[in-house]
Amino acid sequence: MFEIMEKRTIGPGIILMKVKAPLIAGKAMPGQFIMLRVSEEGERIPLTVADYDRGEGSITIIFQEVGYTTKELARLSPGDFIRDFAGPLGMPSRLDGQGRVLCVGGGVGIAPLFPQIKYLYNQGTDVDVIIGARSSDYLILVDEIRDSSSNIYLATDDGSLGHKGFVTDIVKRLLEDDNRYDLVIAVGPLVMMRAVSSMTKEYNIPTTVSMNPIMVDGTGMCGGCRVTVGGKVYYACVDGPDFDGHLVDFDEAIRRQQMYREEEKEAEHNCRILSKI
Template identity: 35%
Template sequence: MNRVLVSERLVPNVYRLVLEAPEVAVSARAGQFLMVIPDSRGERIPLNVADWDRERGTVEVVFLNLGASTRKLASLREGDLVEGVAGPLGRSPDLPVSGTVLLVGGCYGIGGLYPLARELKERGNRVIFLAEARSPAFLYWVERIKRYSDGFVEFFRQDCLEAGEELGGLMARIKREQAEISAILVIGCSYLLFRISEAGARLGLKTMVNLNPIMVDGTGMCGACRVSVGGRTFFACVDGPWFDGRELDWVEYFDRRKAFLREEEKALARVESEFWIKRGERR
């Protein structure tokens, strides 16, 4: 059991939890993830590490409130307990020794990318951060991230829907202005990862995407998270979660993510009907 020290709604659908997990905090590195189990009936779900404090023995996660498990996590208050936190899991990405790195964070991925921006900056890289969100109201941690970036670009859905720039065009412009870009790192929804990988392929840039397939144990034991990269099968939990998005079989990836769509709806319906009532009673 791990105690919740801070529970915060960052923007309308993105939440932040600070959890007590001293050993995990000591070992956590940028780009890794944790398995979090909300309660004794809960799933094990992978969440990006968004920060840690080794002295206080805490780790932070930032997540999108989307399904049954994240609903449960989002409703936690300071002092509550989660069933378990395990990690840190996965490998941190190979970072270029020098040059400019373009970080693309969408939605909950802005949180997960923050430690990478910090690490890159501290290593002496130039960091350009592209933050993608539905609208300015969905953007968070801007000041924190700007501290570790040499350029900060915002991209909103309305830019896409209206006459504004498209993501591909924006990427090309960034590439033109930042001639030194040696790699792109992306965390966010699958569609963003896919789009940026397309753009990366067109621009000839190494595009490392943080995959978020369905996982069960997260330690390489079950193979639920298998992905095809360059024609070979990998387990995203132990071989990844970072892969070159230009080589991923995206059709398979999208299909496998949808494997339990109906069950996910059902679980969410149950949580919303029972869990929130219980919460309401307690207050």
């Protein structure tokens, strides 16, 4: 059982939770994730580590209430316990030895990007960051990222904060203005990561994206999280979640992501009915 130490709402339906998990906090690295189960009967869901504090023994997760399990998790309060919390899982991001890096985060993808930004910045790497969301309310961790980056650029779809438009507009401008990066890291919706990767390909800049497919076991056994990269099949949970953005088959990933939409709606519907019985 894992105790919730802190819970904050940081955006509409976006919740930050700090969970006491000293063994995981002792080993976690940027890019890794945990699998949790809210209760004995619950489903297992992957959530990226948004921060870790080895001294305090805590792992921070940030999630949006989008499905049955995240809504169930959002009902818990500090002092409550999460049944299972396993990790760190996946491969840590490869961040060492970079001179200048551009990090691009969209929506809740900003959360997994944060530990990478912090790690790079603490190592003395020059880090430019672009983050975007549909409106200012959804733009999370702005102050934290501002404190851990060389330059920060904001974008919102409705223009309520920063550039009115997409993060990719800013990526395009920075590249056209002759900013040269050794690495670009993009984390967010698949369409956003696909757009960033196609731009950086033109400039030959190595680009890492973080894949977040459906996961069941998180340990390489079920095959649910497979992604095609450079014509070969990989499992995001053990080989990723980071992959070369220039080689990922995004069209297939988008098709696979849409496959279970109906089942998720159905699960929510059934659980609501059952909870009334």
